[in-house]
């Protein structure tokens with residue numbers, strides 16, 4: 276059961292299509308886990324369709340366009356490159372998570388193990404994924420059992436969606452599916468709680484220097500005093 | 504000379520009729536049924552395209568959008584499940600995704616994902632809570648007409664013009680909280696007027 280959900284503004288902007296692609300990736304990932312938000316999104320979609328249906332009938336469409344459409348249907352031109360599909364087993368390390376959206380699999384066609392994982396301290400690995408829009412970086416974070424991230428703040432908005440395992444900070448425990456937004460300037464100190472590793476999807480306003488954020492972690496026992 | 508397509512009488516059909524047309528397209532590749540869908544939904548998709556709050560909006564873009572959406576309706580007709588959604592809900596979602604993909608093309612964004620990957624339309628079953636809202640035909644439209652003007656205006660800006668809440672706030676000068684509360688009120692009104700009117704709904708079937 277997910278506890279941390281996107282609020283109605285997030286869901287509305289998702290349904291209306293005004294979120295950026297990488298923000299939409301986070302919301303759609305959460306929806307895969309959360310039935311409550313799914314039904315809320317479906318309801319919002321119905322509202323959108325009502326407004327769509329009730330637009331003033333001002334736009335006229337040339338009836339001849341119908342023949343053009345039929346013509347395109349009968350003579351399809353395949354200009355687009357074949358859609359990239361997830362390699363079977365791309366998400367192998369997450370096979371316990373059935374609810375993972377295919378979209379994340381498509382972002383790692385060579386599989387999760389073949390991503391370029393960067394070691395950040397003893398307990399953390401980070402792999403960047405291809406960007407979906409200019410403004411935001413997308414990455415996966417792998418937190419090993421017992422790992423603690425030094426207290427850090429955020430230079431831009433950061434969205435985290437837990438894919439498997441769990442972690443906690445001063446505000447609570449986050450489990451698979453949870454959707455967490457950190458605003459710039461918020462500080463927190465995440466900790467892996469369980470014995471299993473925790474994998475998160477993370478979307479940050481670019482540019483955020485992950486190394487800047489995580490290299491402070493070198494000794495989790497040293498209380499880190501952050502200077503603003 | 505352009506002939507206006509205005510089959511306004513068709514708006515009065517119960518929604519189920521559109522579902523029947525969809526099924527005819529899915530099962531028999533019925534071009535006549537498809538033509539009816541085009542006449543009804545084409546102008547709505549075009550208006551939706553023309554309303555987008557973007558520098559890339561143009562009549563050419565809107566016409567291209569109509570074609571893209573209708574081609575998708577034809578190709579994906581088999582994914583339409585009348586027991587899960589009504590036709591306009593489904594076509595609205597397709598139009599939204601096509602509009603997003605069109606914008607990405609204009610901005611030359613290359614990515615392994617398409618809008619359909621991020622806003623899934625063709626597999627996701629819709630949850631059961633929607634049964635209240637589905638197939639309720641005429642009074643759904645009445646419900647929208649009964650909303651206060653400022654609520655309709657904000658629904659339009661958000662869902663049709665594709666503005667974020669922050670953009671709406673900025674352009675109208677309203678505080679973000681007011682934008683959110685108007686949307687919430689509109690939503691509640693729609694929900695109650697749909698649920699509170701069961702007798703009339705039965706009458707439309």
Ligand SMILES: [Zn+2]
Nearest residue numbers: 280281309312
């Ligand atoms: Zn949720």
